[in-house]
Amino acid sequence: xxxxxxxxxxxxxxxxxxxxxxxxxxxxxxxxxxxxxxxxxxxxxxxxxxxxxxxxxxxxxxxxxxxxxxxxxxxxxxxxxxxxxxxxxxxxxxxxxxxxxxxxxxxxxxxxxx
Amino acid sequence: xxxxxxxxxxxxxxxxxxxxxxxxxxxxxxxxxxxxxxxxxxxxxxxxxxxxxxxxxxxxxxxxxxxxxxxxxxxxxxxxxxxxxxxxxxxxxxxxxxxxxxxxxxxxxxxx
Numbered sequence: 339x340x341x342x343x344x345x346x347x348x349x350x351x352x353x354x355x356x357x358x359x360x361x362x363x364x365x366x367x368x369x370x371x372x373x374x375x376x377x378x379x380x381x382x383x384x385x386x387x388x389x390x391x392x393x394x395x396x397x398x399x400x401x402x403x404x405x406x407x408x409x410x411x412x413x414x415x416x417x418x419x420x421x422x423x424x425x426x427x428x429x430x431x432x433x434x435x436x437x438x439x440x441x442x443x444x445x446x447x448x449x450x451x452x
Numbered sequence: 453x454x455x456x457x458x459x460x461x462x463x464x465x466x467x468x469x470x471x472x473x474x475x476x477x478x479x480x481x482x483x484x485x486x487x488x489x490x491x492x493x494x495x496x497x498x499x500x501x502x503x504x505x506x507x508x509x510x511x512x513x514x515x516x517x518x519x520x521x522x523x524x525x526x527x528x529x530x531x532x533x534x535x536x537x538x539x540x541x542x543x544x545x546x547x548x549x550x551x552x553x554x555x556x557x558x559x560x561x562x563x564x
Binding site (some may be wrong): 342380386440442445 | 484494498
């Protein structure tokens, strides 16, 4: 079974631009979560999607948004990029929604804002 | 707010020794505690998890223990090998559904 696939692996953007990252979950998984990983803050939850609906949102500004498609693929968008948005963005897929659920991560998209 | 503390931040052991990483959590409603291993340039890999209805779980050289009363859980790696060198993260589920709250990570170095 293929794992979680994130594209692109690396991105360099300029301050003020916007960016869209893509995630394809493990086949059969319908829940997708996004996390931001930085050296200073560690791994922080961004949001979770299930059946094309956002179920849960972390403490990030409205510049961070996401969506999920009918095939469970998900995208996240960051608008008006800031230098502090430079991070590894990780997508995790889960076999079901709710508590006590395993989450399997992709390799991440490394975003650098210059 | 919800918090997971992880110690130590770095751990160096000789090949064949045991390694122990400890975490404490703040939300008494948490019932799911996964551990992840992250190698350089890769995403976190789920290596073992434990749910609150058990106190210990083993998978070959890896074991996790949970003390719900004290709100702490630990990862034990026995007979360490150089390929165990990585950053290890503990996590606990947050109040809001499946969002995980992560510890800051432990960099484990196993020297041969």
